Amino acid sequence: MAQIGFFLQQFIEKKMKAHLQEHGVDYPKTHDLVLLLKLFPQERISVDDKRFANILSRFAVESRYGKHSMPPLDGRQMLDRTKKFAELLEML
Numbered sequence: 384m385a386q387i388g389f390f391l392q393q394f395i396e397k398k399m400k401a402h403l404q405e406h407g408v409d410y411p412k413t414h415d416l417v418l419l420l421k422l423f424p425q426e427r428i429s430v431d432d433k434r435f436a437n438i439l440s441r442f443a444v445e446s447r448y449g450k451h452s453m454p455p456l457d458g459r460q461m462l463d464r465t466k467k468f469a470e471l472l473e474m475l
Contacts, residue, residue: 387458388442391465392416395439395472399423402472414443423475435468 392414399419403410408422416436420428 385442387461388439391461392439392442395436395465395468396443398469398472402475414440416440416443423472427471427475432468432471435464439465439468 395416396414396419399416400410403419403422410419410422413419416439417433420433420436
């Protein structure tokens with residue numbers, strides 16, 4: 384399941400970076416979705432969105448290299464939440 388989390392994190396990271404680039408916003412070289420999220424207008428971003436970005440960020444490196452244990456995942460739930468997060472990015 385950690386591999387699913389990794390791919391979902393990558394999807395959101397790339398989507399965020401493409402959106403920022405499209406809007407002429409410079410961003411740091413990072414896999415930290417919380418840091419990238421701070422570059423977006425904050426009025427539509429909820430605390431739950433920030434928490435989810437934090438959860439996904441953990442999969443960027445930790446799950447790939449097995450340095451830390453990852454929380455158990457419900458793959459379907461994570462996929463659904465990732466789709467909603469992607470939709471949020473489209474509205475920003």
